[in-house]
Amino acid sequence: MFVLVVGGGKVGYYLAKELIESNHEVVVMEKDRARAAQITDEIGSIVVAQDGCEGKYLGEAGCARADIVAAVTGDDEDNLVICQMAKHHFDVRRTIARVNNPKNEDLFRHLGVDEIISPTRMILGSIEQDIPVHELLHLGGLGGSELEIIEAHLQDGSPAIGRTTGELSIPEGCSLFAVVRDGVASPLRPDTVLRSGDKVIAIGRADCEAKLHEQLIGSEPEALRPGL
Amino acid sequence: MKIVIVGCGRVGAALAESFDALGNEVIIIDITTRAFDRLSDEFRGSAIRGDGTDEDVLRRAGAEGADVFLAFTEGDNRNVMAAQVAAENLGAARVIAKINDPVRAAAYSDLGIATICRTTMQSDAVHLYLGLPTSDMPGVIAPTGRHHGGEHHEPVRPAAGGTEA
DSSP, X not given: OEEEEEOOSHHHHHHHHHHHHTTOEEEEEOSOHHHHHHHHHHHOSOEEOSOTTSHHHHHHTTGGGOSEXXXXXXXXXXXHHHHHIIIIISOOSEEEEEOSSGGGHHHHHHTTOSEEEOHHHHHHHHHHHHSOOSOEEEEEXXXXXXXXXXXXXXXXXXXXXXXXXXXXXXXXXXXXXEEEETTEEEEOOTTOBXXXXXXXXXXXXXXXXXXXXXXXXXXXXXXXOTTO | OEEEEEOOSHHHHXXXXXXXXXXXXXXXXXSSGGGGGGSOTTOOSEEEESOTTOXXXXXXTTOTTOSEEEEOSSXXXXXXXXXXXXXXXXXXXXXXEEOOSHHHHHHHHHTTOEEEOHHHHHHHHHHHHXXXXXXXXXXXXOOOSOOOOGGGSOOOOOOTTOOOO
């Protein structure tokens, strides 16, 4: 297969190297001449030292006969334009874009980019699996005192769900005062039945936190696994 | 009319002021606050610092449902992206992107974005002044294709400049 790789940074470089090892035909476009020369030294004369966003140079690099165009520069807007030019101007069957801002993924897909690779999303996904989401959130301190305003996001598995606030054993010196449900904040009454998805707002001293956690979130969360 | 301009360079600032003077609602966005120094004290529109290719920034700036959206930053690709975000996601009625690469300018008007190409315009102006033939390209190239929803779009065959190696 003939793969046109646009962007000769670390991703483009290793991509080209791996593809060549698997006997594919590869051309790399890298507009920075010094970087282009460096890649040429290391993997041979497969580099076109031109800007892959320019229609003229895409054509010269053989875009029209490419089976796949992979746009892997560090700039989302460049990767979008490269894929759109390849797709609509050169009729390339398959285009792949690296996307840095996860919010651009849908737009790219909608605008016809065939495959989207989002390193940010992948790393994010990996981090989120390891961070306990059932946490108490500190909203801030109450000026001039030791009191803190704390938010507890109730999720399935919380011992407080289905119970009224009166049934919970809330530690001394701590008070639950409001609940945010479907974006609406209401005062908490002793007979308010808590539901999954509720955000309970409390005021209390920092040393109430463990007990509050146990009542609203459940047992202590696992600490972050070391080495991640 | 509600007019949104991304890029407060010489052209962006001049357009912002003239649209404002004509009584339009003008929102101008630039990634650096310094760029707004170009605006005169008489300018009554909003000047907002932010990345004009970022949909969230554009929404917060109030760009949704603009009658006119102009992408006039220094980067062709930033303009292309901002223009497409506006056309596809923010319901902008008329969108113009400044694209200085003539090949890209023609390609994007085929894709349904009106484009304006400084290279072609200046070269034509010089030719005209010297009495030489011009490209006959209009200053703003109107969209020739429908703006697309991915698979429904017909690919455009290589046109002038899109030559094979």
